[in-house]
Amino acid sequence: MKNTIVKVIPGSIAEELEIEVGDKLITINDTVVKDIIDYKFLMADEYIVVQIEKINGELWDLEIEKEYDEDLGVEFESSILDKARSCSNKCVFCFIDQLPKGMRNTLYFKDDDSRLSFLQGNFVTMTNMKDEDIDRIIRYRISPINVSVHTTNPELRVKMLNNRFAGNIYERLKKLAEAGIDINCQIVLCPGLNNGEELIRTSEDLFKLYPAIKNLAVVPVGATKFREGLFPVTLYDRESSRKEIAMVSTLQEKYISIVDHPFIRLSDEFYILADLDVPPSEFYGNYEQLEDGIGMIRLFRDNINNTLKNLNKNATGSFTFITGTSAFKEIEAAAKRINLENSEIKIDTVKIVNRFFGETITVAGLLTGRDIISQVKEYALGEYVIIPRNMLRSGEDVFLDDITLNELENTLNRKIIITDYSGEDLIEKINNFCKEEK
Template sequence: MKNNEIIKIYPGSIAEEVGIEKNDKLISINGNPVKDIIDYKFLITDQYINIEIEKQDGQIWDIEIEKDYDEVLGIEFKDFILDKPKSCHNKCIFCFIDQLPKGMRKTLYFKDDDSRLSFLQGNFVTLTNMSEEDVDRIIKYRMSPINISIHTTNEELRVKMLNNRFAGKAYGRMKKLAQAGIEMNCQIVSCPGINNGSELKKTIQELYKLYPSVQSAAVVPIGITKFREGLPKLKLYTKDGAIAEIKMIKEMQKKFIENSSTPFVRLSDEFYVIAELDVPESDFYEGYNQLEDGIGMIRIFRDNIENNLNRLDLHKKGTFTIITGVSAYKEIQNAANKIMNYNKNVRIKVKKIINNFFGETITVAGLLTGQDIIEQVKDEDLCEYIIVSNNMIRKGYELEQNSDKVLLDDITIEDLENEFNRKILICDYSGEDLIDIINSCCKEE
């Protein structure tokens, strides 16, 4: 184990009781070396364990512990996974990281393809940058569910799309995982003229053959930034193309619902925005477990505003500027109008930010940068408070020990507050806490 230094001991924990201290190092559990956090979580579950600890003075302590099954020791390690995350060796034609400009923070260019992060954090893996031993380890430790970026089940096409000669093995590995009872969720980045249309239909049908081990499939449209020099030329979805995809998928969903009572595959909200069609009703999203893929965000936001509107305090007044991207602007403006109609003393201005940093083809709020916000908001007549959604805040492995609220270009929320001389309020992107935020910041009439 490379990064086994302990940085925190929880008060009242087993670790504190047996004398483990900050900066000690974990050597082994029951005589087994600990490769990473998955080994640790697996080995620590027993009721009787023997752990080796290296103290700061170099002494080795051999500690016997009796505890409840699955009871934790109460420690945190310096590195979240006790190892470096595995990197991706694919060269996907649609990879967003390859479309980043030069000069950004190094960690933004790191492509992880790590099944441990898939299990622990919900990251997606391609099943391409791993050995058969890695696949067997997923099965041994019951690392389930696993999120998989599949894109196509056509072996030859997948090799071309991922630019990896081993990429065609993925569906076979998924069969092996399904036979072992490992649950999977799949993501497909759909590229017009490459893996959409009939290819997309075939991929979805192949994935459905592994249902219920493959629990769901999410389809998202390709995102193209202005930084694609030297990369393959790709097309964006047009309105007609998005409508055709929605129509095709809708027919498949009907059959899946008839057979299994679930749509199984869902398109991201972006398809409906491009097609200028309304998103499906709430029941269609079955608990909204694909929100991270941008699926159901519009509907859950709309429902949360509608369901919580009656909690708006009519005896208070206040003014707010909400900052959002192009895709969500219309929905946010509609919500603002509902709130202002319900309480005439609340004023909300919605500011749409054009993504000049990545290019105007990138329209989602989650990819807005601080510099675009500053440039386009600095001359605005701002309200008392500014509200931004939490999906603008950069998240990821490299921030595990970093509590700063940082946007993609390393501009912080504090930087924006200083720039605008306004308090910035961070709202859940689902809108669940928007009414509470407005109530708490408004003043009595």
């Protein structure tokens, strides 16, 4: 059973009722708790009866009066109280299929679970969902959910996902939208497949379901050097990126005139490849699509602008920023601005080429510890090395190749400073590790 309790939060209802680590949650209001969605829904009441199976096998029925949105205060063996559903597709652009052999097993698991979409923001294709799963989302008001659409053309979606059940996406999105479920959509754009007129069709179809479908994020297909035997994909370059930006801008202007925001947005990578500046801050609204790489450059730039005034003008120190190819110019520009503000703070920026996955992978979040170690040898590093949090596995201090942060620090003989990828805490971190001038 995945509903074994592994942590009891101090001061919680569970602690007060003497629920302990190792106990199991069986039912809430006589309903068996099958997964985290059941748990969240059934807990949303002011009076509940919880059945707990103690370690010794005793069953306790506990009557609880609480605030409507108050939780038991426990953590479970499995975050979703169930086994995560794996992806049943064989997408032509799948990044996991492009991983080399010999990496840790968890990297090869393709999740496609609507519960993880709700809890962690993961994107799902909805191909492994039954009609009752859709009905359950509606009944439990699971919202928002994040959906990888890629195209609303049924035949093309079946081809791109290599799944004969993939063609009914629009009907399912429409059902959710009509039920008031908020949806964020994503497209991995592949030249010659779902771009151009197909992208226009998809965007126009999805916009018909606005405001339930809140936004549409578009990211370019990525290819590692391990694509041998896989579907041949064409990568974006300067010319094709500019063409895509120009076409999408026409759609954006139309949507802005109707709903006062662009609805469809391209990831920063398109603008980097096109050698064009990213749109202004107001274009990105509340930056809801950052996880898709949309607006990261603009937000980083704005955060530097807003926090630079807090830089300690009487401090001295030396730092080395480490980043990927795509963000290098932006990070280097920020380093120069900081140095102009206080010339006693020396900052160098090092661009790491992704040799592990291949040079076509340019984002910092997919850099490995080994590439960093092998390429910084030729540089005179500052007292401290700064990297963004998204280089490390979520919630852990480990790179994609299992090099730990501690190993990197020992190898480089430098303290590694972790900052938010948005740059919001960068000036604060620099101040913390600088020294006051005498």
